[in-house]
Amino acid sequence: MKKVTINSVAQYAGVSKKTVSRVLNNEPNVSPATREKVLKVFKELDYRPNPIARGLARNKSFIIGCLYDNPSKSYITRVQSGALEACHKHNYNLLIHPCELRGEALIDNIDQLLTTSRLDGLVLTPPFSDSRELIEFLKQKNINYALVASAIQDDESISVCSNDEQGAFELTEHLITLGHTDIAFIKGHPDHSATENRFNGYKRALEQHQIPLQERLVAEGNFSYHSGADSAKAILDLTPRPSAVFASNDYMAAAVLKLATQRQLRVPEDLSIAGFDNAPIARHIWPGLTTIAQPVEEMTRQAVEQLILQISEPQDTVYQCVLEARLITRESTAANH
Amino acid sequence: MKKVTINSVAQYAGVSKKTVSRVLNNEPNVSPATREKVLKVFKELDYRPNPIARGLARNKSFIIGCLYDNPSKSYITRVQSGALEACHKHNYNLLIHPCELRGEALIDNIDQLLTTSRLDGLVLTPPFSDSRELIEFLKQKNINYALVASAIQDDESISVCSNDEQGAFELTEHLITLGHTDIAFIKGHPDHSATENRFNGYKRALEQHQIPLQERLVAEGNFSYHSGADSAKAILDLTPRPSAVFASNDYMAAAVLKLATQRQLRVPEDLSIAGFDNAPIARHIWPGLTTIAQPVEEMTRQAVEQLILQISEPQDTVYQCVLEARLITRESTAANH
DNA sequence: TGACATTATGACACCGGTGTCAGATGGAGG
DNA sequence: CCTCCATCTGACACCGGTGTCATAATGTCA
Incomplete structure (x- = not known):
């Protein structure tokens, strides 16, 4: 042979x-x-x-890099699965590269990655998709990239995101419609634009229904289960206790549910809980979490697809798209009484 | 520049x-x-x-491929994280390749992957690590590979696994010590060797304590949450109902817990539940799941490390290692009364 | 000091493709 | 029948490294 x-x-x-x-x-x-x-x-x-020989001659690697730094495993696998779908369709491969946004050496790290791997392009997932510094660096180096779930408005960047603000608005409105007025909110990680967007949706819904925003009901989380547990403690210790909690993702919501159950609170009778993302855990626990389904796979798939298109035949105008988020009601939310 | x-x-x-x-x-x-x-x-x-030029000259890519087909997202990310650690230490990169074991075209698919990507080696995770056909194919093609959590005994294959049988034995013994004798068991996916190993550990513990194995208490799952839900229904409908359930992984255990809670059974007072793997969900739900911690990252890290060693300087004898699994008790198991 | 082994260095082909350009071929039009 | 242009094809250099081998420089020993 x-x-x-x-x-x-x-x-x-x-x-x-x-x-x-x-x-x-x-x-x-x-x-x-x-x-x-x-x-x-x-x-x-x-x-x-031989793709290596071809790569040498054309200065291409047919490999896309995927950057992430996200505490949610399910988010990562969803991102990967969407990215892989697009890659395989075009005979590209996917190289994964988890790293820390906050490391002082981020740019160095990426520079290293690019020169040692000759990636043809990079998909940036949150929080990287919100890092202007990184995007500036990639532009200057002439590296193709696509942004997933980024808040950055920029004509030159391929970008696919979902409507976080609207999703949070609808979820909050759902709670308000159920008769809740004291709705606690747990924020996400400050580096992610989703954090602010979701908070804005929450505020807009309150405002629209003339419910004043209560600072005491807002807790700072960072999307991790652990931070959700800390916030849950703070919120459930409040007097009077809110009748509903809206956590910025499902992991933190699950932490609230766990603590509430430990404290013998009945969910949803005594406390309604809602999350965001429709992570698997939202349907793996009882009661199932009311949440917002984000099309993570689809966002990433489209982003990578456009990235590959851009690589193979550079376009003048660049693809930008906002996908819809969707409310999913489960057992964790009910009327306030 | x-x-x-x-x-x-x-x-x-x-x-x-x-x-x-x-x-x-x-x-x-x-x-x-x-x-x-x-x-x-x-x-x-x-x-x-330029790694591509070097790759062409040396016929190397400095890329390791990771094969998986596993319903558990957390398992996958743990595998990836261990593999990445070893790769980065040696300036390799990791390419992920989910695919279906059962697809009739598995060998073709892998063949395609190898020729289009020129991978230097492959890490096989379950269930691929148990596929003799695939391993035979790789040997014949002279591709380096390493097996993670494989049951295959083979002097020529790099292999790192954990002691599933012993883990299941200890967990079952834990339940027996708590006074349980009617312990239901939910099996995993038949393609995974872990399924049989865990079942064997369960049977050995029963035997050692002179508890007869009851076929009616054994359900067929496939490691997915969904299959756990189906098995849970079958088990909780039994009369008399067993006092404990041992599911072959935490997702299925979580499904049992959810159904039990829906049916107003108190866990662990009315029903003890145990899982396997120590997946994140085991500590994200209430009550937390008693389970067996498997060193997934460490297994994969060692496997990839040895694979890279083998690639750079072929050894005559090959690394094989069995890591220990560890019992973790949480709130989901208690004495039977 | 000469014979020989050892170390240091470079010329050149090669890995397996792609880009450039020149030349061959064939058909249309005058 | 010749000119001109469009279409096809191949020779050759090149991508950026590595392997082989010849040769130059240095050291060792008799």
């Missing part, structure tokens, strides 16, 4: 390397007869072009 | 390409003075060798 290279194909077919290369890349100016002949040899010898 | 290649370094340092290459690869037979000089130029020009 010896290696089949472009040379052996060329020799076998009785044409030049270059002609084989033309057929390989679907270039014009090859006579139908020749093309047919070469294609037949491809099949016969089971020829597979 | 023009490209710094080995040629420019050579020219700048006044030596040949080859000498630069020697310094780059720490080869002997370079005079200290020359080496020093070249190293200085590296710094000065901020030279980074």
Whole structure:
């Protein structure tokens, strides 16, 4: 079983390397007869072009890098699965690169990654998609990238996000409609733009229903289960206790649920709880969490698809899209009485 | 900012390409003075060798592929995180490749992956690590690989696993010690060797304590939350109802807990529940799940580390290791009364 | 001091593709 | 029948490194 290279194909077919290369890349100016002949040899010898050699010649790697720093495992796997779908469709591969936004060496780290891996492009997921410094660096280095769930408004960046503000608004309104007025809110990580967007949606809903915002009901979390547990403690210790809690993601909501149950509070009778993201845990616990479904896979899929498009044939105008978030009601929210 | 290649370094340092290459690869037979000089130029020009060119010349990609087909997101991210740690330590990168074991086209799929990506090696996680067909294929193709959590006994395969049988034994014994004799068991996916190992540990503990195995208490799951929910229904409908349930992983255990709670059963007073893996969900729900902690990251880290070692300098004897699993007791198990 | 082993260095081909350009071929138009 | 242009094809350099081998420089020993 010896290696089949472009040379052996060329020799076998009785044409030049270059002609084989033309057929390989679907270039014009090859006579139908020749093309047919070469294609037949491809099949016969089971020829597979060497992507490394091709990469060297074209200065491409056919690899997309995916940057993340997110405490939620399910978010990461959803991101990966969307990215992989787009990659495989176009014969790219995905290289994952978790790293810390806050590390002083972020830019160095990415620079290192780019030079040691020759990535063709980068997908930035939150919180990286909100880092102007990183985006500036990539622009200057002329690296293609796409932003997922970014708040940055920028004509030059491929960007796919979902409507966090509207989602949070609808969820809050859902609680208000159920008769809740004292609705606690647990914020996410301050580095993520989603944190502010969701908080804004919450505030807008209160405002629209003429419910004053109570600072005492707002807790600072960071999207981790642990931070949710801390916030839950603070909130459940309040007197009077709010009748509902809206956590900025499902993990923190699950932490609230756990503490509430430990304290013998009945959910939703004594306390309504809502989350955000529709993570698996939202339906794995009892009562199931009312939440907002974000199309994470779809966002990432579209972002990567556009990124690859941009790589293969640079466009002047760049793809930007906002997908809709969707309210999912489960057992954790009920009327206030 | 023009490209710094080995040629420019050579020219700048006044030596040949080859000498630069020697310094780059720490080869002997370079005079200290020359080496020093070249190293200085590296710094000065901020030279980074092009891994693609190097890959072409050496027929290497410095990329490890990670194969998985596992319903548990947390398992996957733990696998990835261990694999990444080892990869980055040795300047490799990780390419992830989820695919289906059962697809008739598995071998084709992997063949395709290998030829389009030129991976230097493959980490097989369950259930792939138990596929003799795949392993045979890789051997024949001369591809380096490492097995994670495999039951296959084979002197030629790098393998790191944990002691599932013993873990299940200890967990079952824990339940028996608490006074339980009617202990239901939910099996995992039949393609995973862990499924049989865990079941064997359960049976051995029963046997050792002279408790007859009751077929009616054994349910077939497949590690998914959904299958756990189905099994839970079957088990909780039994009369008499068992006093404890041991699910082969935490997701299925969580499903049992959810159904039990929905049916107003008190856990652990009315029903003890235990899982396996120590997935995040085990501590995110109330009551927390008694479970067995598996060192997933560590297994994968060691496997990849050995794989890379094998790639860079082939060994005659191959690394094999069994790590210990550890019982973690939480609130979901208590004495039977 | 000469014979020989050892170390240091560079010239050159090569990995497996792609880009450039020149030349061959064939058909249309005068 | 010749000119001109469009279409096809291949020779060759190149991408940025590594492997092989010849040769130069240095050291060792008799």
